[in-house]
Amino acid sequence: MDVILEGFTKAAQLLASLDREVLGIALLSLKVSGLATLFSLLIGLSIGTLVALTSFPGKKILVSVVNTGMGLPPVVVGLFVSIMLWRNGPLGYLELLYTPTAIVIAQTVIATPIVMGVTIGAMQNLPANLRLQILALGATRVQLVWMLIKEARLPLMAGVMAGFGGVISEVGASIMVGGNVRGYTRVLTTATVMETGRGNFDMAIALSVILLLFCFAVNYILTYIQQRERPR
């Protein structure tokens, strides 16, 4: 029990003293996972909306693939992204392995199916007549899609939260493609693993507390947006 208390004390100390290394690690986590969530939102929302609003042969298979991807194991993603990014691999000339960009790429791959799957589900759950009604009011196609996205924003926000929560707390892929390089690609989760290996349990707990605080803060903001009154 003592070690947990020590961990919390240490977390408070680190936060209060604005420890530069810890602050850097925390900000990198936020930046990397935020970017990955944003990219997955751009890709997942657009393709997901397209899939949901059109019908084409093979749609069921595609949706099943996306739904499977929602549970994509991060280590598998990490393995494949590292193989792609190896110096002597297909994308090696970009020299991206062991950079923060590599972590963003891996995390985007992890989060995109989550956002896409939730988008497809949310869009298809809208009342069928809604589209006809909006079109009857004279909306253009762009306006139609925009209205539908706004209408489905509650589940969509849940998708964003799930995606962000999935990637910021993810460790396997981050350590494989990022390498946990001090001051460069070390994020909260990989630092926690390393400190545990070093026996610095108080530090590991402190980092975990900071990670939890971050998750809570981001989810609070997203929930706030999600739960606001609809404009009439």
Next chain:
Amino acid sequence: MTRIFRMLPLFVALFLLSAVATVSTGWAAEHKNLILATTTSTQDSGLLDVLIPIFEKQTGYFVKTISVGSGQAMKMGEKGEADVLLVHSPDAEKKFMADGFGVNRKLVMHNDFILLGPANDPAKIRGAKTAADAIKSIAKANALWLSRGDNSGTHAKEKGLFKAAAINPEGQKWFQQTGLGMGETLNVAAEKKGYLLADRGTYLALNKKAHLGLEIMVQGEPKLLNVYHVIEVNPAKWPKVNNAGAKAFADFMVSKKTQEIISTFGKKEFGSPLFFPDAGKKPESLGL
């Protein structure tokens, strides 16, 4: 709601900007990057945290330390995915060199392996003359042994000891593989009260912080020496490796100043140094 949507493009722009910044700084630094594949022990003991900043300041290289087991580090070298290796698995290193994957293998330092066990010593091995004898008793007593099982230098040494004791532990109930690094495996052994082979540095560093409840059972045998070499990955085999940087790092590791730092590292905190500098020595002088 609409206000937030109107602000979205701003967030998007900010995020994209910082993405571009991240990517471009990664690219700008590309030629000064040096990938060091090393063992968990050099990282977990904190030695590299002391040495790397000095090296970076001296030479301007940016070192990406990837800490894995010695086995994986050499695999990275074989594939040209690392520039320089700092490893402790002499037999595998010799093969690595013989196969032409590395150049300029240099002796850097040593510490030693110790055989640890729970204080109550269920297999009664305390004070055994050799590690092989101790392992025989452990096998006889069916006492729990924890192996890293990750092709690390420690794992390679452990395999050698089991071979010397003529015991094949594979598939035995008392033999468990954690598949984890040294620090984590020590934690597992402490929790499960098992025997294990560990390097002294990691044990001392960890025991001070975590009070493992594991005690040294066997130590001091020449066979238990843990010798570290630095190896440059062969640029003839892999033109993409940063050989200039690798050379600079190898030279740095065996330089007089670095060797001095190694000789005092950990002394204050643990009462004895964690590593002993060996640059320029012949391996035979260590009793190898």
